[in-house]
Amino acid sequence: MQTATRVTHFGESVIREMTRLSIQHGAINLSQGYPDFDTPEALKQAAVEAIRAGENQYTITWGHPLLRQKLAELYTPRLGWQVDPDVHITVTCGVSEALAASMLAVLDPGDQIIIIEPAHESFHPCAHFAGAEPVAVSLQRPDYRLDPERLAAAANSRTRALVLNTPHNPTGRVFDAEELAGVIRTVVENDLVLITDEIYDRILYDGRQHVSPGSLEPLRERTITIGGLSKTFAITGWRLGYVIAPKTLAAAVRPVHDFLTICAATPLQAAAATALDFPESYYEQMRLDYHDRRKVMMEILDSVGFNAVQPEGAYYVLADYNGLDIPQADWHADRFGRWLTTDVGVAVVPASRLYSQPGYGEHSVRFAYPKRLETLREAGERLRQGLGA
Ligand SMILES: Cc1ncc(COP(=O)(O)O)c(C=O)c1O
Numbered sequence: 001m002q003t004a005t006r007v008t009h010f011g012e013s014v015i016r017e018m019t020r021l022s023i024q025h026g027a028i029n030l031s032q033g034y035p036d037f038d039t040p041e042a043l044k045q046a047a048v049e050a051i052r053a054g055e056n057q058y059t060i061t062w063g064h065p066l067l068r069q070k071l072a073e074l075y076t077p078r079l080g081w082q083v084d085p086d087v088h089i090t091v092t093c094g095v096s097e098a099l100a101a102s103m104l105a106v107l108d109p110g111d112q113i114i115i116i117e118p119a120h121e122s123f124h125p126c127a128h129f130a131g132a133e134p135v136a137v138s139l140q141r142p143d144y145r146l147d148p149e150r151l152a153a154a155a156n157s158r159t160r161a162l163v164l165n166t167p168h169n170p171t172g173r174v175f176d177a178e179e180l181a182g183v184i185r186t187v188v189e190n191d192l193v194l195i196t197d198e199i200y201d202r203i204l205y206d207g208r209q210h211v212s213p214g215s216l217e218p219l220r221e222r223t224i225t226i227g228g229l230s231k232t233f234a235i236t237g238w239r240l241g242y243v244i245a246p247k248t249l250a251a252a253v254r255p256v257h258d259f260l261t262i263c264a265a266t267p268l269q270a271a272a273a274t275a276l277d278f279p280e281s282y283y284e285q286m287r288l289d290y291h292d293r294r295k296v297m298m299e300i301l302d303s304v305g306f307n308a309v310q311p312e313g314a315y316y317v318l319a320d321y322n323g324l325d326i327p328q329a330d331w332h333a334d335r336f337g338r339w340l341t342t343d344v345g346v347a348v349v350p351a352s353r354l355y356s357q358p359g360y361g362e363h364s365v366r367f368a369y370p371k372r373l374e375t376l377r378e379a380g381e382r383l384r385q386g387l388g389a
Contacts, residue, residue, distance in 0.1 A: 009128040013121050014353040021338065022347030028379045031347040033169065033315065034236040035370040040282070043233060046274040050267035057266060061258040063091025063242065064269035070276035075244050079215045079225065088250045090257050093264045095199045095228035095241035100126045101260060102224045102243060103161070105252035106193045107132040111160040114186075116146060118318075118354035118361055120169050120197065135159070136356050141320065141364070142309060144171040148182025155190040162187055164213060165197040167204060170318055170354055170366040172311020174208050184218045193249065194219055199228040199241070200314040202283055203290050208312055214244075224249050231315075231370070232286070233275045238268045290315060293376060297369040300380035304389040315370045318351055322363040326387055329363075337365050344386030346379045 018031035029036075038044075055064075062068065068085035075083045083089065092098040099122055107113060109131030115123045117136045127134040137154045139146060151162075164183060166175045175183070187194045194213060201210045214223030228241035241264075243253050263269075294310070297317060301308045306319035321336060322329050328336055333350035341347040349368075351361030369376060383389070 006128045006131070010125045015121060015349055018337065018341060018347050018349055021341050025342045025345065027341045027345045027347040028375060028382065029347045030367045030369065030371070030379055031341070031349045033231070033368040033370060035234040036375050037234060037372050039234040040275075040278075042278075043235065043271055043275050046271035047238075047267055050270035053270075055267045055270045059091075059263045059266045059269060061263050062086075062254060063089060063263065064266065064273065066273040067091055067269045067276070070273050071242055071244070074276060075212075075225070078212055079220070079244070081220060081246075083244060087247055088244055090243045090250065090254050091264050091269055092241045092243060092257055093261050094230060094239040095197060095226055096122050097239075097257065097261060098226040098228070098241040098243045099123065099163070099195070099197065100129055101253050101256040102195050102226065102245075103127055103130045103132065103163075104256045105249070106161050106195075106224070108160070110158065112156070112158045114151070114154045114159060114162040114192075115356075116164060116168075117356060118170050118351055119163075119356075120165060121354065123163055123165075124356060132160070133158075134356065138355060138357060138360055139168075139171055139173070140360070141318070144168075144173050144309070144318075146173075146175055146179040146182060148179070148185060151182050151186045152189075155186050155192070159190055159192060161193040161195055163195045163197065165199075166213070167200040167210070167311075167313025169200065169314050170316040170349070170351065172309070172314055172317055174204055174210070174313040177211075180211065180213060180216065183213060184216060187222060188218050192222065194223045195226065196223060197226050199226075199231055201227060202232045202286065203315055204287070204313040205291060205294060205311065210313075221246055222249075224253065229272050229275060232283075233272070234370075235268075235272075235275075238265065238272070240264055240268060240272050290370075292373060293369045293371065296373055296376045296380070297367060300376065300383060301367070303380070304383045304387050315368060317367050317369070318361075318364050319367060320364050324387060333362055333365055336363075340365065340386075345382045346386075
């Protein structure tokens, strides 16, 4: 049977593939970015109560009114403009759906969209869903900075949008004011829509503060701000995200979301409104916990002989292995990552698979560390043993 050309542009997700391999070989799964600790009890309770209270039918397609109200209260000061829950907010089935709905809403077949690489795996397929052509701008080791000149050079008369993920998966970068100035320049000069993915907005290190690019004056009218609850509340399986955008852009995204999924799960949306009421101490504790996890992860990588830059945000670290004193150090990332999973017992993602262009991420793998410290320590033991460190 003939299938659509668009599906030839992408295959199985490498992250899901590594997770399967991990399960098959009893590895510790540091490939997929989800916690091995549970969500707060209060949140589980809220979900159960919402089901008992009868919150079991479709919500209004734009999202549960209470959740949208809480999001409006959060985002009005953050974005610096009056966010109206009835106009500007759409609750989606995760950031994944938010990205797809946003790209389908702004891209026509033949348009180009700039994607900064290494990139979260779903960016490219979403562009292809819309019939658009992704154009890569690569971040490079050792510092993975976003070069304004390369960004500017990627835009042309066909470019319609740019997608920016900050804090960034997988490099751990939090793009600074200078890099954001480069984004503003390219977006404004080329009349682009900026789509942001801010799913790690609460996981920043060393006192860094998250800046929503859509709060910056030149970007306000042209930014689709995307956020999610998966990571902040350890509920990756609840599938909750949202799109916040000025009126015209929001109005384009809403019907796409409607016909893709109608709405996100009603009782979970109701419970998520509870999550947004958590006190500041919740976020403070989470930040402290992630500092501990980052410290343990970096110590492990260092003791084994990986070369890795400390993340500024999110919960991934790219680690170069070509300095290791083992024959496998010469292998390409795909082969090395599989071997680490099947033979050493620690599952990772080959960084090369997060770039679309050949020649990048060749001796680098991604470790995800949203895990209990004992899980990370056990992974450390396996790495030390398996790599002879
Ligand atoms: C940058 C980025 N965007 C989106 C997602 C998917 O988010 P969600 O669970 O909300 O669909 C992830 C998950 O790892 C991610 O790292």
